[in-house]
Amino acid sequence: xxxxxxxxxxxxxxxxxxxxxxxxxxxxxxxxxxxxxxxxxxxxxxxxxxxxxxxxxxxxxxxxxxxxxxxxxxxxxxxxxxxxxxxxxxxxxxxxxxxxxxxxxxxxxxxxxxxxxxxxxxxxxxxxxxxxxxxxxxxxxxxxxxxxxxxxxxxxxxxxxxxxxxxxxxxxxxxxxxxxxxxxxxxxxxxxxxxxxxxxxxxxxxxxxxxxxxxxxxxxxxxxxxxxxxxxxxxxxxxxxxxxxxxxxxxxxxxxxxxxxxxxxxxxxxxxxxxxxxxxxxxxxxxxxxxxxxxxxxxxxxxxxxxxxxxxxxxxxxxx
Amino acid sequence: xxxxxxxxxxxxxxxxxxxxxxxxxxxxxxxxxxxxxxxxxxxxxxxxxxxxxxxxxxxxxxxxxxxxxxxxxxxx
Numbered sequence: 001x002x003x004x005x006x007x008x009x010x011x012x013x014x015x016x017x018x019x020x021x022x023x024x025x026x027x028x029x030x031x032x033x034x035x036x037x038x039x040x041x042x043x044x045x046x047x048x049x050x051x052x053x054x055x056x057x058x059x060x061x062x063x064x065x066x067x068x069x070x071x072x073x074x075x076x077x078x079x080x081x082x083x084x085x086x087x088x089x090x091x092x093x094x095x096x097x098x099x100x101x102x103x104x105x106x107x108x109x110x111x112x113x114x115x116x117x118x119x120x121x122x123x124x125x126x127x128x129x130x131x132x133x134x135x136x137x138x139x140x141x142x143x144x145x146x147x148x149x150x151x152x153x154x155x156x157x158x159x160x161x162x163x164x165x166x167x168x169x170x171x172x173x174x175x176x177x178x179x180x181x182x183x184x185x186x187x188x189x190x191x192x193x194x195x196x197x198x199x200x201x202x203x204x205x206x207x208x209x210x211x212x213x214x215x216x217x218x219x220x221x222x223x224x225x226x227x228x229x230x231x232x233x234x235x236x237x238x239x240x241x242x243x244x245x246x247x248x249x250x251x252x253x254x255x256x257x258x259x260x261x262x263x264x265x266x267x268x269x270x271x272x273x274x275x276x277x278x279x280x281x282x283x284x285x286x287x288x289x290x291x292x293x294x295x296x297x298x299x300x301x302x303x304x305x306x307x308x309x310x311x312x313x314x315x316x317x318x319x320x
Numbered sequence: 321x322x323x324x325x326x327x328x329x330x331x332x333x334x335x336x337x338x339x340x341x342x343x344x345x346x347x348x349x350x351x352x353x354x355x356x357x358x359x360x361x362x363x364x365x366x367x368x369x370x371x372x373x374x375x376x377x378x379x380x381x382x383x384x385x386x387x388x389x390x391x392x393x394x395x396x
Contacts, residue, residue: 055394258380261383265383302373
């Protein structure tokens, strides 16, 4: 049987796959929510029905550890940490000059990330910003992609209060994790700005009173016209500095809601698709979720990098 | 009117109206990127990177509207 054509598979295999797909489509159409509204209650066995999507926005507590409530999203975050640390340990505890497959995969990923950092931030700054940016990227993408595996949202346990809660929930969908990452990003951007420019010069970007005082001095020395115009420019400078300080703080909120909103919307979309036509409709949305996870991780890390580059560069070059 | 009805209507209006601006904004970004790519196909790397970055900014506004709509339906 020739193996060319039909994506490398022989023709009967392709026909078989398409037949299985068609049967799954028909079964899920009839048993899902669409079928329920079209054909009414047909009395199908209960394992064929999907419960209505119920989104629990604050993540549910599964157990308590040393007085802290451990939610299902914290368990998932621990899982991502274990996966990332496990992969890195498996590669680095026996580094070879001619790399094995896992080692070359990890080297390719980290090399691409370092290249990205150095493209955006320059050689020296790129190497300096690389650890935090790469950690944020890898953590967000592992959280996002891990939450697509089976088991997330289907395993039930009973928690200490006796309710049935999910055991695993995507870590990025709990608003605390994006908030924590946004705070870390903010702290590091300010830290790098202060380290690069010196504390006073960096803070002078936000409290820009030099023009104002200079024009007051000009007024005292009798140069009225230059003084008054300089005064207005000084007031505008102070206002602009204040707005920049405000926008640094608003960035925390914007980072948080961008990641949280994208991930929660994706989860809702998947739950809805599974509810309507169980096995089949979720497939294109899984592809979308893979893409969205990658893009959001790239955005979070990339925006941290861009803001750090802006903070670490001299502000006078911008004003010119 | 029933508070339930008003909440659902508000959620629908919020997401619908909130998606107009970002939609147009992302379209304009795409237009700029296509023009730049047409003029200089060799600069594909920086153009695409900056376009994706700018699209993320515009999309965040739509996400804010989505979060408000979700809060209206599930929490309020």
